[in-house]
Amino acid sequence: MTSDSTQQSAAHGVDVTALKGHIQSNFEKILAELTELVAIPSIAWDSFDPANLEKSAQAVAELAKTAGMQSIEILREPTDSGAMGAPALVAHRPAAEGKPTVLLYAHHDVQPPGDEADWNTPVFEATRVGDRLFGRGAADDKAGIMVHIAAMRAVLDSVEDFGVGVTYFFEGEEEAGSPSFRNFLEAHQDKLAADVIIVADSGNWAVGTPALTTSLRGMCAAEITVRSLKHAVHSGMFGGPILDAPILAAKLISTFHDENGDVAIQGLLSHDSADVDFTEEQFRVDSGVSDSFALAGTGKITDRLWNKPALSVIGMDVPSVSHSSNTLIPQMRFKVSMRLAPGQDPAKALEAFEAHVKSVDLRGAEVEFKPIEAGSSYQANLDAPANATAAWALEQAWGVVPVNMGLGGSIPFISDLSEIFPQAQILVTGVEDPDSRAHSANESLHLGDFQHAIEAEALLLARINAEGL
Template structure:
């Protein structure tokens, strides 16, 4: 433990420097104008794992963003571990709201700020630190390691299925470690054991074949925006619970972060209450959620006294573990088609679907992980659910049904992933690197 801890401490400065270099690359695959940056990011990641001594490093693409596959063979009798992260990042949003430039990593109060510092270039850094520490001084890696760094996770991983199919043998592993999740706090680690699924659609309502003067016909003819607002309001009851019939609800663990958890971590405004019933973790991890994430209609700057003939909205549905995302999307479609007022015409266009996933967090691999985390953090890990969705985990599970999947990460409640001022707690990075190093060492054959 002490020797490996010293080696982790020794490699962390170089790992941080490499992380900062990666953060400076604006690898936003969702922005077509910055796709060259994603390719540059893939080349930088490939160079990093070549530098660790991996003899087989490839940049691959199956019609989507470039991904990196780096392979190091297993010693005789040792298992192979797949280490996953992604090098693409979310768009930065309004730069004026950042306290420092989003693509210039900046340390403040022990946190490194910048887009991708945590989600998920810190996942790459964690793997890099563990591998450098374990191989320091010419030591052989205790297990076989395949590193898979995806390039379009923030865009929903549309080509992941093709990547898994084309490189199935190269990515095959006994254990899969996905470094793209949260910890309970900066002091207490977590293993993510369930994730909600995701489905979305666009609903369009129409009441007229052309716009009408609102003074001449208002009060007689319904306008599409009013219809859309009333239709969207039917998705929840008065308490804020989802009101669509046929959706699955599970049971969450009996854990809590305290009475001020939600307000402290979300920026909920004074006087605004939470929605839904049940504990916070029940609502976040085990119940469905529906959110209207966009509306298309006449902008205020171009508004006139006109009855709008049509309007549309994008609706996002989170699916509790145990539910089927495709069936839930059908239920949402049926609800929207049957609840529009005044006979308005409704068209629902289905969107993306990602399945939820619940992990069996038992067995010797999980025992080794819990021991490693407890040693590295000085606290036992919490088994936690995740309100967000990582649909590719279900794809990995389907492609490699015999593999044990662990979902970890370096994020914490203050990370603000996907938001402005995203940041990484540097002590959490050190503890995560130590935990992964101990875990990989523990998987070596006796």
């Protein structure tokens, strides 16, 4: 076999060079368009001007027109509380006979700026410094929108008979927790139905190393109240035979982890399945953990972050030190938040947690357990054909084999997508890298990775067009 024909068969009917060339020659224009999006402070929090969300929805609708979309709508649905949700763009290009449809998701809203004094460049003015573009939304997730726009323009210009159906779904309230998302999916299920869903709102393993995000932890939380007295009493008159509520709560809390620092709740799922790991040194730098602190838990750091449960106490109702007096505190309430391994049913996790709490001997003190929220985890089907096609596209774009990555946090809307569209193959991609600082001051986008992310999506669409799914 000549090297030419080897290259062609490796290309799966896709002209890799033409697509990359198209993106290269349009890259400055794409950056200019991204800069215009960054200039709109589209923040979906109540305390910010909602007119900017309308403006950014209009701006992405204009971009959709340049990407071959035939029906373009800005739609809203109410949240469960009855308030109207933020404007979302839904745009569609129908599939040719026999071709599949791909839904491309991103969000056009951004995080608030935080303290502007912490920024080295103007928050809403995309600013290039070296190989990065700084600004709120420059990465999360206006770059995700530009990946979808630019990839479509590349395939329409460079691929003959491109017949894959494409739907854009750019929501406007992701950073506010997507309050109308579920209702939106249910109301527009027909418009959004697809064979493959690409969510461009995550990141890559490192600058220069692409990744698919293939798992997300779930979460649940509970409020626990410990009571040993009907009312407060003098600590001198009654201290001794009676243990106060904070002491009892501390005794209970100390049972939540074993001597290694792993979560000690029986019956919770836990996997050792990460392909990659952080060095301890890198993790220490990224997290800012104290130098003297010995990291908790066992196994790879990535498994501890992605594939095992984690448990934190995130609030306590106790008198402050400045209001303390010589009394035995009769009751104490605290809130526990748990991150759950992919595949863990949050309701079962709460049952296991409650059973643990009730089993601890606190000398018969009253213990109340109140489950308060639960969010599903996500585990990609690694055998789905779109997964292999996406891995091929990422490798062609970056020239580096991609990593399957987990995410320690939760993206609840991904489980909504998989529940409403169970037949769709979901791919979670993105433009961020470990230095992107999404949500923080000095958010930025690596321009090389951004270009590769556009290439990868164009290559993926072109190969789906050539070979189907």
